[in-house]
Amino acid sequence: MIEEKEISNAIVNSFFKRFKDSLSCDVIIVGGGPSGLVCGYFLAKKGIKTVLCERRGSLGGGIWGGGMLFNSIVVQKSVKRLLDEFGIRYELEKDYLIATAPEFTSAIILSVCRAGVEIFNFISAEDVTVKSGRVCGLVMNWTPVEMAGLHVDPLTIEAKYVVDATGHDHAVSKILIEKLKVKNKKNYYMSEKPMNAELGEREVVQNSKEIFPGLYVSGMAANAVFGGHRMGPIFGGMILSGEKVAKSIIKQLEGKKK
Secondary structure, eight states: OOOHHHHHHHHHHHHHHHHHHTSEEEEEEEOOSHHHHHHHHHHHHTTOOEEEEESSSSSOTTSTTTBTTBOEEEEEGGGHHHHHHTTOOOEEETTEEEEEHHHHHHHHHHHHHHHTOEEEESEEEEEEEEETTEEEEEEEEEHHHHHHTOOOOOEEEEEEEEEEOOGGGOHHHHHHHHHHTOTTGGGOOOSOEEEOHHHHHHHHHHTOSEEETTEEEOTHHHHHHHTOEEOOSBOHHHHHHHHHHHHHHHHHHHHHHO
């Protein structure tokens, strides 16, 4: 016999258990696009308690639409090992690997879930918490609350590191840089340069780094902060960016244990 009350009870209990368990974590990633997902995957694989918040209902960022709704995507042949890591099928064309956007995205999302990343969608970053000159948590609210402009106070999650993977908007970094009037703000361009796929792919990896104690940028958020080029529907740099940030955080966390 199906009881409506029990269905609601199961959903509420399950959600709040996961949510309460996530209020203190090692890393919180804001944005479920390619760089955020890959970053979360490699962190969770190492046993690092990782939470990912996505403002939309679905994960994957801009991958789903490919280029102009042609739902195929391109990565460089040099990142074949990462496609193999996620079990993504591809075709070789010259120096590129071609995969379908649905399989590419779905395979990474499934891997992230199975690695143990706790995911909450429809949540937006409203601010970060800063103590003793270090980012140490995320201030969050429901996306519908943000969109409706309702006066509803947010909640916070405590984290050792926050990763801004919000794409072109670079929402978390923008908040911090503007609010704190960061001393080296002149080094942050806070906008992207025009399309140049070769430069953009290189820069997105170079720019993925810690920009303030406890705050990392990855993916297009990194290029937006440092004034890198956009690159369109080629995603090798994106997934390399997420891997790079994960490795850097892992190194820092392991160093603190010694």
